[in-house]
Amino acid sequence: EQRVISVFGSANMDLVAYVTSAPSLGETVMGRAFHTVPGGKGANQAIAAARAGARVAFAGAVGDDAFGTELRAALVDAGVDTGLLRVVPGPSGVAHIVVEDGGANSIIVIPGANGTVTGPDEEAAAVIGRSRALLLQLELPMAAVVAAARLPGAEVILTPAPAVPLPGELLAEVDLIIPNEHEAAVITGAADPGEALEALLDLVPEAVVTLGADGAIYGSRDGTRLRQPAVPVEAVDTTAAGDTFAGALAVARAEGLDARHALRFATAAAALSVRRRGASPSMPSRREIDRALARPEDAGSLGGAH
Numbered sequence: 001e002q003r004v005i006s007v008f009g010s011a012n013m014d015l016v017a018y019v020t021s022a023p024s025l026g027e028t029v030m031g032r033a034f035h036t037v038p039g040g041k042g043a044n045q046a047i048a049a050a051r052a053g054a055r056v057a058f059a060g061a062v063g064d065d066a067f068g069t070e071l072r073a074a075l076v077d078a079g080v081d082t083g084l085l086r087v088v089p090g091p092s093g094v095a096h097i098v099v100e101d102g103g104a105n106s107i108i109v110i111p112g113a114n115g116t117v118t119g120p121d122e123e124a125a126a127v128i129g130r131s132r133a134l135l136l137q138l139e140l141p142m143a144a145v146v147a148a149a150r151l152p153g154a155e156v157i158l159t160p161a162p163a164v165p166l167p168g169e170l171l172a173e174v175d176l177i178i179p180n181e182h183e184a185a186v187i188t189g190a191a192d193p194g195e196a197l198e199a200l201l202d203l204v205p206e207a208v209v210t211l212g213a214d215g216a217i218y219g220s221r222d223g224t225r226l227r228q229p230a231v232p233v234e235a236v237d238t239t240a241a242g243d244t245f246a247g248a249l250a251v252a253r254a255e256g257l258d259a260r261h262a263l264r265f266a267t268a269a270a271a272l273s274v275r276r277r278g279a280s281p282s283m284p285s286r287r288e289i290d291r292a293l294a295r296p297e298d299a300g301s302l303g304g305a306h
């Protein structure tokens with residue numbers, strides 16, 4: 001039986017406006033384009049893991065609005081099981097994003113339904129308990145995240161974003177933490193990623209610090225230290241590169257790959273995602289990841305913006 005990966009986290013509709021220059025307070029400007037894109041770190045990681053080839057169950061909440069219907073449809077479309085996704089009265093979570101020419105952005109996240117989640121319900125707890133891995137992020141209330149992490153069974157993989165100091169009761173349950181450079185610095189106080197990695201291993205058994213175009217570093221309390229370069233690609237949009245990386249890494253681990261091969265798999269998936277625009281629509285399928293890995297000498301073939 002194929003083991004399930006559970007994701008307990010946020011689902012947001014990203015409302016993305018493209019403008020030459022973002023308006024200041026009180027100002028109105030004309031924008032160039034507007035997209036709605038399913039997002040939220042939880043939904044993103046669920047879609048990434050499903051597209052990377054795992055059976056994925058997503059637990060969380062959407063509102064009883066049109067965005068909630070769309071968010072569920074996007075998850076189902078990607079092959080994610082939404083049987084544990086609850087509908088609560090009120091609006092779904094949204095992320096209001098303004099992107100300037102040149103790529104700089106500002107974001108307002110309004111949690112909506114995500115903010116009402118108090119923890120996995122009984123049905124979700126049962127599925128999580130039977131899962132190989134549980135992917136967590138910090139876009140749900142902290143108490144809900146802690147409640148999920150405490151459940152027995154699954155390996156707990158935490159993406160500590162947005163960056164906040166982490167309570168000890170959460171760290172005590174985490175098996176693998178995957179911060180980016182900035183989050184690693186916030187958690188450990190160490191600005192240098194290598195130092196941050198060592199400090200993270202005082203807190204949890206395994207850690208990956210992602211370094212954007214510089215790849216990722218990995219450490220384990222068993223003494224293993226690895227450095228994985230990124231695949232050189234022409235980056236079009238790095239939105240959700242981190243979520244693609246985390247989802248794919250969970251899949252590789254669930255399939256029993258060792259740390260080095262799991263890192264390679266996640267790095268290839270993340271590189272493929274930055275070549276395309278958008279969060280969930282940019283996530284590569286298993287076939288694309290396998291094809292990229294089969295031709296490492298041909299890494300440049302991952303390049304070329306589309």
Ligand code: ATP
Pocket residue numbers: 180181210211212213214215216230231232233235238239240241242243245266267270271274
């Ligand atoms: P985001 O917030 O954009 O989702 P993040 O800040 O969480 O990303 P990063 O460290 O920026 O995470 O990126 C995660 C992984 O994605 C990196 O470890 C790398 O493998 C891949 N990646 C990111 N940017 C690039 C890039 N420009 N070229 C190739 N790979 C990249």
